[in-house]
Amino acid sequence: xxxxITKELxxxxxxxxxxxxxxxxxxxxxxxxxxxxxxxTHNIQPAAQDQTRICLFLIxxxxxxxxxEYELFAGGQSGSGAIDDNxxxxxxxxxxxxxxxxxxxxxxxxMAMQIFHPIFWINEQGEHPxxxxxxxxxxxxxxxxxxxxxxxxxxxxxxxxxxxxxYALHYAQKLAQKAKYPLTVWPYHAMVGSTSxxxxxxxxxxxxxxxxxxxxxxxxxxxxxxxxxxxYSALGPEVLEDHNGQAIAQxxxxxxEQILGFDAVIIGGQAKSHCVAWTVExxxxxxxxxxxNLAQKIYLLEDCTSPVVIPEVVDYTSHADEAFExxxxxxxxxxxxxEPMERWLNFPS
Numbered sequence: 001x002x003x004x005i006t007k008e009l010x011x012x013x014x015x016x017x018x019x020x021x022x023x024x025x026x027x028x029x030x031x032x033x034x035x036x037x038x039x040x041t042h043n044i045q046p047a048a049q050d051q052t053r054i055c056l057f058l059i060x061x062x063x064x065x066x067x068x069e070y071e072l073f074a075g076g077q078s079g080s081g082a083i084d085d086n087x088x089x090x091x092x093x094x095x096x097x098x099x100x101x102x103x104x105x106x107x108x109x110x111m112a113m114q115i116f117h118p119i120f121w122i123n124e125q126g127e128h129p130x131x132x133x134x135x136x137x138x139x140x141x142x143x144x145x146x147x148x149x150x151x152x153x154x155x156x157x158x159x160x161x162x163x164x165x166x167y168a169l170h171y172a173q174k175l176a177q178k179a180k181y182p183l184t185v186w187p188y189h190a191m192v193g194s195t196s197x198x199x200x201x202x203x204x205x206x207x208x209x210x211x212x213x214x215x216x217x218x219x220x221x222x223x224x225x226x227x228x229x230x231x232y233s234a235l236g237p238e239v240l241e242d243h244n245g246q247a248i249a250q251x252x253x254x255x256x257e258q259i260l261g262f263d264a265v266i267i268g269g270q271a272k273s274h275c276v277a278w279t280v281e282x283x284x285x286x287x288x289x290x291x292x293n294l295a296q297k298i299y300l301l302e303d304c305t306s307p308v309v310i311p312e313v314v315d316y317t318s319h320a321d322e323a324f325e326x327x328x329x330x331x332x333x334x335x336x337x338x339e340p341m342e343r344w345l346n347f348p349s
Contacts, residue, residue: 008340009042011094012209017087020202021067023195031205035212042098047216050101054345055262056093058105059234059269059276059305061086061203064189064196065108066270071189071196074271074306077317081306082270089268089304090206092337097210099341102219102262104255105207106234108190108275109197109222113155115171116186116230121146132187133314138172141183156227163243167228170243180238181230181274190224221255233278235259235286256286264297264345268304268337273316276305277323284330295331299344300324303336 012034038044064070066082074082093100112119118128121136123146129136136146148168153161172183190197199207207218224231226249230238236251259265260283269276280300287294307320328334335344 007098008095009044009097011091012038015090015094015202015206017091020087020090020200021083022201023063023067023198024201026201026205026208028208031209032212035209038209039213044098044213047101047214052263053101053261054099054264054266055259056100056103057234057259057265057267057269057279058089058103058203059267059279060106060108060190060271061089061200061269062107062190062196063198063200066200071187072271072308074308076272076306076309077315078306081309085268085270085304085306086200086203088337089301090202092301092304093206093210096341097213100210100214100266102216103207103210104219104221104259105199105203106221106223106269106275106279107197107199108224108231109192110188110190110224111192111227112188113152114227115168116184117188118185120149120152121185122149123147129185132185133310134185135182136172136185137182138169138176141169141172166243171229171239174239178238180278181232184230192225221252223252232275233282234275235279235282251282256283259283260286260290260294262297264299266299266301266335268301270305271308271316271320272305272324273307273320277320280327280332281323284327284332288330292331295327296333298327298332299335300327300332301337302334303338 014034065072065074066086067073068075078084114120118130118132121129140146148161148164150161153159153164156164175181175183211218221234223234226237228248232238235256237249240247240249242248267276267280283298284295302324307316309315309317324334333344
């Protein structure tokens with residue numbers, strides 16, 4: 001790939017890495033004015049003029065996954081994983097602002113009554129799962145150890161309780177057959193309209209600054225709001241059809257086409273073991289269907305993503321590492337944001 005000669009930029013002086021783990025209001029007008037001045041000072045051209053088009057694809061850089069006081073902090077084995085990842089990610093965006101043509105962040109987007117939240121399920125005592133995350137096996141659904149909460153059906157137009165019970169068993173079986181993560185009941189997280197759902201403030205600021213400086217609209221992609229299926233991958237839900245073979249969801253084919261249309265795609269975000277891994281898995285499946293050589297345009301920012309690790313409960317580090325090794329064997333690149341981009345994107349010297 002022939003790349004344009006573009007020098008790394010300095011990190012703007014307003015960026016404070018020590019605040020990446022905090023929630024705060026971005027001063028939009030102040031940052032917009034500064035971004036315009038920054039673009040003029042450093043001769044940053046509008047993204048539309050890029051001859052080589054580079055996409056930064058960010059998976060779920062939201063408070064719910066990135067801050068320890070929220071629900072599903074991707075702390076990794078270090079205990080500070082997502083915070084450290086996002087500090088590096090912000091700096092990467094600022095340094096390479098003039099090289100990145102498009103930034104596409106995904107946002108996990110949930111409501112209370114979804115198949116992976118406690119309220120969806122009850123046991124014989126009428127209790128909801130109280131220790132999360134926890135898994136529910138197809139056998140537990142079939143034997144009534146965990147049943148669909150009858151009240152849920154009243155909130156799903158077109159579904160009666162009998163059909164919902166059949167679907168729940170189908171869903172658990174489908175996940176098992178596809179060798180994906182089993183049906184997991186997660187704590188309530190990424191609730192739409194909440195601070196849990198919001199982007200990490202430091203990343204929100206970096207994306208806004210980028211958008212004004214490069215005159216390139218950041219493209220937010222919402223996922224996960226279907227009540228009847230998980231949606232780890234940004235490119236499609238876990239289950240597409242109900243127990244009668246009727247479609248309940250569909251893949252995001254428009255986003256797949258857009259992503260594969262770039263000259264290079266750089267991927268980071270949270271969590272490495274779940275939403276990042278399954279997004280890249282779906283992308284790889286589509287690449288293999290079209291042309292295996294397309295994998296060479298995918299770059300995985302390995303120092304900007306961490307696995308789910310809940311001490312003394314679950315550690316998905318090995319799952320994440322095995323997935324990334326599989327992606328590399330297919331031709332994708334495992335890279336680090338702290339390395340100059342020209343070292344791994346083959347910019348001419």
